Amino acid sequence: MADFHLLSQGPRPVAPFSHAVESDGWVILTGQMPTDPDAPDAPLPDGIEAQTRRVMNNLEIVLNGVGLDLSHVLQCRAYLTxxxxxxxxxxxxxxxYFPPDRRPARTTIGVTALAVGALVEIDCIARRPA
Structure with missing residues (x-):
C-alpha cells in the first residue's frame, strides 16, 4: 500500500505527479524545480547556485510536509542542463545542505533540457526512522 502526497503548501507541480509517494517507510520525492512556491509564475532565479538553493529549499518543503527533513535523505539524483x-x-x-559526514549517495546527470527552462532538477529518496 502506498500513500500519495500532493501538498497544498508545496511547489506547484509542472506535470501530473505527486510531490512524494510513500511505502513501507520509504519516501520517494519527485524531482523539484527552481520555482518559487509563493510565486510559481515568477522568473527562475539567475544562475546555477541560486537555482540549486531554490530546488533544495523546495525539497525541504516537501520533506517537511510529510514530517521529514534532509537528515532522512539517503539518495539524490541531480540533473544539470x-x-x-x-x-x-x-x-x-x-x-x-548536508554535513560532511552525512551526505546522501548521489548521481549527477547531464541532460539536454528540463521543464520550465531550469538549469537543475533534483529528486531524492528518504526513509522514515524505524
Whole structure:
C-alpha cells in the first residue's frame, strides 16, 4: 500500500505527479524545480547556485510536509542542463545542505533540457526512522 502526497503548501507541480509517494517507510520525492512556491509564475532565479538553493529549499518543503527533513535523505539524483559549465558551482551550493559526514549517495546527470527552462532538477529518496 502506498500513500500519495500532493501538498497544498508545496511547489506547484509542472506535470501530473505527486510531490512524494510513500511505502513501507520509504519516501520517494519527485524531482523539484527552481520555482518559487509563493510565486510559481515568477522568473527562475539567475544562475546555477541560486537555482540549486531554490530546488533544495523546495525539497525541504516537501520533506517537511510529510514530517521529514534532509537528515532522512539517503539518495539524490541531480540533473544539470549545462553539466560541464555548472557542475563545480552546483556542488558548492548543494554541499551546504548536508554535513560532511552525512551526505546522501548521489548521481549527477547531464541532460539536454528540463521543464520550465531550469538549469537543475533534483529528486531524492528518504526513509522514515524505524
Amino acid at each position: 549545462e553539466f560541464e559549465r555548472d557542475y563545480a558551482a552546483f556542488n558548492e551550493a548543494y554541499q551546504t
